Amino acid sequence: MTKEKKNNQSLDKNERKKMINEKLAEQHSEAKVVRRIVFILTIVLFLLFAGLAGGGYFYIKNALLPVDETSKEEVTVEIPIGSTASGIGQILEDNGIIRDARVFKYYVKVKNEAGFMAGEYKLKPSMTLAEVIDAIKTGSVMQEVAFQITIPEGKQLTQIAQIIAEKTNREQKEVLKQLNDQEFLKTLMEKYPDVLTEKILDEQVKYPLEGYLFPATYPFYEEDPSLEEIVTAMLDKTRSVILEYIPLAEEKGLNVHELLTLSSLIEEEATESVDRAKISSVFYNRMETGMKLQTDPTVLYAHGEHKDRVYYKDLEIDSPYNTYQVYGLPPGPIANAGTMSIEAAINPADIDSLYFLATPTGTVLFSDTLEEHNRKKEEHITNQ
Incomplete structure (x- = not known):
């Protein structure tokens, strides 16, 4: 190899090294x-x-402070019956009592506050959020309650009409007549379109408002409120309760009317100690397998009277409410249902039973087969 070639190779190596170094x-x-x-x-x-x-921290901290610590102003605020935490928060914000309705809603949820009472309150912008909540929980209202109407669970419309009549010095017939008046009903339907649908006007429905007047205690601050005011208070409560369950009911394929109908069957079949979710499951299982519901309270409702025991001759009544003759749910509710029965209607237990039997002691026995059911019936009912 010549010297010139060696020099060239050395040059090439240096250039490559230089290029590599530059790249590095x-x-x-x-x-x-x-x-x-x-x-x-x-x-x-x-x-x-x-x-x-x-x-966010400072925003929430600020929202929990009084609107105006130095204010001596008193604001009259009305909390309607059946108001939700969101609704109460918005009312308080609109009246300048709190800073933010959303913060109020979440504060109430985190603190697990409940038991807010309807009525008119004198509240101040200088009050803390805790003071405001305490005031509307303890019922520090401006007016004294004139009277209260208590509607128990499982009551039918005729019974509710009687309770209202007794509390307001009216005749039961007069109350029942207005509760079934078409024009009155249409006015209510316009006010509560998400609860009162055309289903209540079905010609097979016995009483349109059956099952829609929620069981609760309703305070009234006037001596003589109109029947419309009384029913509106009850429907406000129904709406506030039922709206929470509508999405879950739709997942089960139930509309509002069907939800209240199924809930009423569970309510009427239940005892104090029974697991309503299991009764609900039996009803679902029967409908899914194409069986009739065959529940005695619907027969009694069709007859329009209460009996301690249903006989075979009673089952022959020709009525769309007689679930021994018709398939599926009856045309409408047969009573008003409480929260426990409504929740059972959308959360049935995971069992395969097709039958249940209420014993004289109040125990409810569940069976998967007719043979098993008849055996329990023979043991606990026939031989009694």
């Missing part, structure tokens, strides 16, 4: 830039998160 330097420089960018982005994101968290 370039890559090192790029890596530094990337690391710098990542570092800056991390700092920015951290500051942004901290800012949002801090801002």
Whole structure:
């Protein structure tokens, strides 16, 4: 190899080495830039998160403070019967008593506050959120309650009409007549379109408002409220309760009318100690297998009278409510149902039973087969 060739090779090696070093330097420089960018982005994101968290914290902290600590103004605020936490929060915000209705809603939920009482209150913008909540929980209202109407669970419309009549010095017939008046019903349907649907006007429905007047105690602050005011208070409560369950009911394929109908069957079949969810499951299992519900309370409702025992001759009544003759749910509710029965209607137990039997002691026995059911019936009912 000549000297000239050696020099050229040496030159080539130096150039390659130089190029490699330059490339490494370039890559090192790029890596530094990337690391710098990542570092800056991390700092920015951290500051942004901290800012949002801090801002959220100070916003909530500020929302919990009185609207005006120095104010001596008293504001008259009315909390309607059946108001939800969201509704109460909005009323308080609109009246300048609290800063933020959403914060009120979540504060109530986190603190597990409940038992808010309807009525008219004298509240001040200088009150803390805790003071406001305490006031509407203890019922520090402006007016004294003139009277109360208590509607127990499992009551039928005729019984509710009698309770209203006794409390308001009216005749039961007069009350029942207005509760079934078509024009009156249409007015209510316009006011509660998400609860009162055309289903209540079906010609097979015995009483349109059956099952829609929620069981609760209703305070009234006037000596002689109109029947419309009384029914409106009850429907306000029904709406506030039932709206929470509508999405779950729809998942089960039930509309509002069907939900209240199924809930009423569970309510009428239940005893104090019974697991309503199991009764609900039996009804679902029967409908899914194409069986009739065959529940005695529907027969009694069709007859329009209460009996301690249903006989075979009673089952022959020709009525769309007689679930020994018709398939599926009856045309409408047969009584008003409480929250426990409504929840059971949308959350049935996971059992395969097709039969249940209420014993004279109040125990309810569940069976998967007719043979098993008849055996229990023979043991606990026939031989009694």
